[in-house]
Amino acid sequence: MIEINNLYKSFDKQQVLTNVNLHIKKNEMVAIQGPSGAGKTTLLKSIGLLDTINGGNILFNGKDITKYNHTEACKFRNQKIGFVFQFHNLLPEFNAIENICIPALINKTKSIIAEGKAKEIMRNLDIIDKKYSKPSELSGGEQQRVAIARALINSPEIILADEPTGNLDSKQSMKMFELFNKISKDLKTTFIIITHNNKLANMCNRIIKIHDGKILKS
Numbered sequence: 001m002i003e004i005n006n007l008y009k010s011f012d013k014q015q016v017l018t019n020v021n022l023h024i025k026k027n028e029m030v031a032i033q034g035p036s037g038a039g040k041t042t043l044l045k046s047i048g049l050l051d052t053i054n055g056g057n058i059l060f061n062g063k064d065i066t067k068y069n070h071t072e073a074c075k076f077r078n079q080k081i082g083f084v085f086q087f088h089n090l091l092p093e094f095n096a097i098e099n100i101c102i103p104a105l106i107n108k109t110k111s112i113i114a115e116g117k118a119k120e121i122m123r124n125l126d127i128i129d130k131k132y133s134k135p136s137e138l139s140g141g142e143q144q145r146v147a148i149a150r151a152l153i154n155s156p157e158i159i160l161a162d163e164p165t166g167n168l169d170s171k172q173s174m175k176m177f178e179l180f181n182k183i184s185k186d187l188k189t190t191f192i193i194i195t196h197n198n199k200l201a202n203m204c205n206r207i208i209k210i211h212d213g214k215i216l217k218s
Contacts, residue, residue: 008055082151
């Protein structure tokens with residue numbers, strides 16, 4: 001599904017990613033691990049077209065997505081990728097179901113259809129009773145489930161998750177990974193997950209080690 005060839009990325013002349021080569025299969029759950037500053041988040045953002053690259057290419061189902069213009073990149077992010085971050089980035093002025101529906105509405109899905117799908121996802125994530133709650137009224141685990149529901153609303157082929165359990169306790173973290181496994185199996189979704197938790201990383205199909213912007217193990 002994803003083929004990365006000779007990827008280079010620098011910030012202010014400082015090399016962050018160096019000659020990264022990587023293949024990720026459809027429906028694979030992959031963990032990315034490495035010390036702080038190793039380039040993990042930059043790699044994830046490059047795959048999600050949130051960062052531009054300085055060299056190499058990234059193929060998605062055989063198509064070089066690094067050549068997309070701004071409009072094509074925005075459409076790709078909205079339709080093909082779901083993002084889950086350590087900090088949930090929920091909009092405080094909107095309730096849970098409104099937050100979840102935003103990517104679908106951006107994709108020009110009719111509101112009644114978007115809300116119906118959001119409710120279905122919320123039932124599967126056991127947060128349907130929180131649909132009208134504002135983010136400030138939700139626990140950390142509930143906010144993260146809303147963020148996951150938002151990531152799933154457009155039925156993306158890939159979920160990119162950057163330390164998704166960073167603000168959760170060990171019990172909630174395990175539940176989160178069990179949920180990722182269920183989504184992967186039920187919806188055939190590919191997951192690329194940055195995590196420092198070795199126990200959770202070992203639940204993935206494969207661990208990619210990165211250090212000083214270079215892949216050590218994949």
